[in-house]
Amino acid sequence: DVKVTQSSRYLVKRTGEKVFLECVQDMDHENMFWYRQDPGLGLRLIYFSYDVKMKEKGDIPEGYSVSREKKERFSLILESASTNQTSMYLCASYGGGRETQYFGPGTRLLVL
C-alpha cells in the first residue's frame, strides 16, 4: 500500500513566522504535489515536483516555496505566514508509470 505521510495534522502559527510542512512518501514516486483546500474552492495546486531538486509552480504559488532534496520528501515552506494562509494543506504523489495520485491525511494550519 502506498503511504503518504505529513509531519503534522494540526499546526498553529503566528503571523510572520516561517512554517515548514513536510511530506514523505514510501513508494519511490517521482512526482509530488502540494495543494491547499478551502471550502468552496476545492483543491488548488501550489507547487509540484517531478524529480529531485526540480519544482514547478502551480496555480497559487505566491507566498510559498518548496524543497525537494530527496526523492521521498517534499517540503512546503511559508516564508512569512499570513492569516490568509490558514487552510488545509494536502500532499500527494504518483509514479511508477501510473497516474493515480495518492494523498496524505492533510495538515490543518491556523495562522493567528
Next chain:
Amino acid sequence: GENVEQHPSTLSVQEGDSAVIKCTYSDSASNYFPWYKQELGKGPQLIIDIRSNVGEKKDQRIAVTLNKTAKHFSLHITETQPEDSAVYFCAATFPGQAGTALIFGKGTTLSVSS
C-alpha cells in the same frame, strides 16, 4: 486556463437512492479522469478512474461514464448507504511541459440519510 466544473455542489439523497455527480473539463488533451472521496478529517482517496479510451467503467455500486466529444464525465453511485456520505471530487489531467498535474473540481458534498 484549464478548468474542471463540477455539479452539484451539494446533494442529499435517501438511503437506497442513486446519486449522480457531473463534471466538465476544458482541455481536450486530458486523458485521465479520477474520482476521489474525502471523508471528514482525512485526505482524498481514489475511488474510481477512467481513461479516455474507455466510455464507461464500473466497480460494484460505483460507475463512471465519459463523453470525450462533449468533454464531460459523471460519477454514478447506486443503492447509496450512509457511509457514502462524504465530499467527492472529480479531476482531469493537465499535461504540461514538466509533468502531468491534476485539475480538480470544487467538490460535491453528498449526504445520505437513512
